[in-house]
Amino acid sequence: MGVVLRNLQKVVPLRRARLRRDVDTLRHILGIQKFDLGIICVDNRRIQQINSVYRKKNAPTDVLSFPFYEDLRPGKLPCPLHRDELNLGDIFLGVEFVMKQCQEESLDLYGALTAVTAHGICHLLGYRHETEEEWAEMLQRERYILSEYNRLTGRRVESLMKGFSPNT
Secondary structure (H helix, E strand, O other), X not given: OOEEEEEOOOOOOOOHHHHHHHXXXXXXXXXXXXXXXXXXXXXXXXXXXXXXXXXXXXXXXXXXXXXXXXXXXXXXXXXXXXXXXXXXXXXXXXXXXXXXXXXXHOOOHHHHHHHHHHHHHHHHOOOOOOOHHHHHHHHHHHHHHHHHHHHHHOOOOOOOOOOOOOOO
């Protein structure tokens, strides 16, 4: 199975091959290569619209995830009964929002996109951060994923999750 990667924004020049390679590495680390995954890159206007409709937050954000399996326990892979259920869901990356954050904090764009994609995949796999306990569990998983990513690639990508804040 594979990754569908769409770039629907024109604000930030993006090398899709690089992003696809990074996403494939994350999928390998998590053992989710058999599942389809959608990655959609959008600008601030589009991610703000989506955030407003689905989360009632009228502001742009870095990543929004829409899981195919809504009631997964964190860290448990789905057990699809049919081939057409080999889907984890879709992740919308707010590329313009992430680029602004990179400029403000002197971060590498592709490293930041890898970190927010890892965050989005965690959501697709049932992780949440609505309580402090859930936040700590998700942060631990994200740090593990990124440490494995760094080990495999020789890069230095860190989680962008800040202190606990419900529903961010």
